Amino acid sequence: MIEKIRKLEQRILKLEEWFILIALACIVFFQIMQVVFRYILSSPIGWVDEYSRFLFIWMIMIGSAVAVQKIAHFNVEFLVEKFNLRIQWLTNVVVTILSSSFVIILIVAGFRYLVDMKGKVSSATGVPIEILNFAIPVGFTLMAMHLLFNIILKNKKEELPVE
DSSP: OHHHHHHHHHHHHHHHHHHHHHHHHHHHHHHHHHHIIIIISSOOOTHHHHHHHHHHHHHHHHHHHHHHHTTOSOOOHHHHTTSOHHHHHHHHHHHHHHHHHHHHHHHHHHHHHHHHTTTOBOTTTOOBHHHHHTHHHHHHHHHHHHHHHHHHHHSOGGGOOOO
């Protein structure tokens, strides 16, 4: 069971990393194209900046989920490392539970915001704003999944430090 969960987490992580890579490549391509059209052909493309901004926001939300999976967010390790292993383990569990609670609140808020913005379109392209705003609940849901995987995979009872 644990191995299946680990494989699922790795598949989700690969999809997230591929999405980030493709989004970044598109942003770079769009911006190069915009420079060429604006400064060489003297004919700027109106939609490029907005699509780049949409992709950038999606990339940030998905990238934050990847950072949660890799436990790469800001951490006060120098303080925690001064405690014994049992306290370190307990601190990790408490921080993960608190982080999960906060992320769940943000998922709910993200869906509420999505509903509030329903029907609105972007000014430059006419693209529904829901596409942009959907990044919020999706990103936080992925973060919640990675936190859950962290609880299941890294905080198993048999891994409780013994001193």
